[in-house]
Amino acid sequence: MGAMAEPGRQERPAIEVRGLTKSYGGVHAVRGIDLTVESGQIFALLGPNGAGKTTTVEILEGYRSRDGGTVQVLGYDPGRKPQRLKSRIGIVLQSTGVDRYLTVTETVAMYAGFYPHPRPVDEVIELVGLDAKRNARVLQLSGGQQRRLDVAIALAGNPDLLFLDEPTTGFDPSARHEAWEVIKNLAALGKTVLLTTHYMDEAQYLADQAAVISSGRIVAEGPPATIGNRELARARIRYRLADGATPPADLTAPAGPDGLIELAPEDLTAALHRLTGWALDQHVELTGLEVTRPTLEDVYLELTDSPAAQARAGTKEPVGRSPASRRGWRRS
């Protein structure tokens, strides 16, 4: 994906952060963060509310001052609020408004006018899929359309680096998938994207690289597929058993509330072979049989010490048994 930018583009990282700290009146929001975002990457910053994501991003954007550490964004120190940096970044904040009485085209054109080398307005509107609404006033747009307008405004100046702070929060599923396509398109244009999110599927689908932030610290970093040693965690076998059948003792467990038996065997291949072999021999149907890897969400819940993770702490289950994981994972 974006990480595979053509050689020569990767002279230096787009963002480099070392030992970043920030407190608000004695509360340590950020406690020493190191981050490197390579140019052309989509980088996801994951973490629960209050973990320090937005503080970190707003320091990088130049909105907040930092207490300590060094920060380089496109080679500039955002703490000095350089005008040149502002003309090369695009920002989608968690919640920002636009004047409600201007049309989509007027709004994008107005913001494009602030930048030295803007993208053509029509092109930007098309890129975010608002062509049909170009003459609609902002107040006539749906929530999802307004969010796309936010992205369009961030793109208007043809930035090299985009900050997207929870770009799809509050979206319905189809709007989210549309937004994801827009963001993927940005990577295809060679943009660097720093994305914060608390949707794991979003990070999984979009990011080349992810970091999990918890209580102001980075607790894991890596590609979404392997972050938090996810690739090493045991996979699970789940199935439902017909009444009266008794599989080999090491291949069964008390059924959960949903009637599913769940295993996390050491040797997955062998266990699956023996289980299905036994079922065929006994003419037993294993309804709902599935094999799943721990999702990014499971890893995330482990790492961020959420209440869900704490609830599971005493059960000695391997990574991958959170109720959340049952929602299924279609995009890995």
Add this chain to the structure above:
Amino acid sequence: MAQVMNAAALTLSQVRYVNKAFWRNPASAFFIFAFPLMFLVIFTALLGHGTVRISPTQVVNTSTYYVAAMASFGVISACYTNIAISVSFQRDTGVLKRINGTPLPSSVFLGARMVQALLVAILLVVITAAFGRAAYSASIPTGLTLLRFLVMLLVGAASFCALGFAITAVIPNADAAPAIVNASILPLLFLSGVFIPLGSNAPAWIVWIARIFPVWHFARGMQAGFLGTAFSWTDVLVVAAWGLAGLLLAVRFFSWEPRA
């Protein structure tokens, strides 16, 4: 030089967008623009037949008095009220924060808002004067009087804009904006003889309040243009001093982010 030209062009294009948004917003178009004209019609219809003694030696028709007073009210409405309320709203909805993340210089953004407010103010003064001329044969400033009038108008408009920016610092959120703005300006409009002529037997405390704040001085300066009363540079200076104080407070306390 090129930079100045660039900033001027950017300001001008920004004025156009501010202006579009202003006229398309029914609340601003009505409360800011139509109110002073409506008051002019109501006051003159109700009270227009009497006379007002504006100095020991000078008596004018009430209708003419209100033409000058409502022109002042129009400027205050377009500059102070308009800017304070709409900028608070922009701050609270995150428009200002977004603008602040772009390379647009903040002076261009705020300057464009001032220019647009000034244009609305001038339009209101012109309409008021034309109405006064047609309906009540009010005199229209000419010559040197016109020049002095324009100085007062520009100084007043700029000062009330600056005060409008400054007051946003004490407005906690957009919901509170109309209340705080009106609570700060309406009493002064009454105490400064804009809505009701102060006359010669106004209580001393009212006269004192009027003299401290900029509204009375501004209204006197505007009156001089319409009524031929004495023009005093002190009035201009007092209004300018208030404007400068507003500007300094705004520079120090203006916030680009919503108040949490």
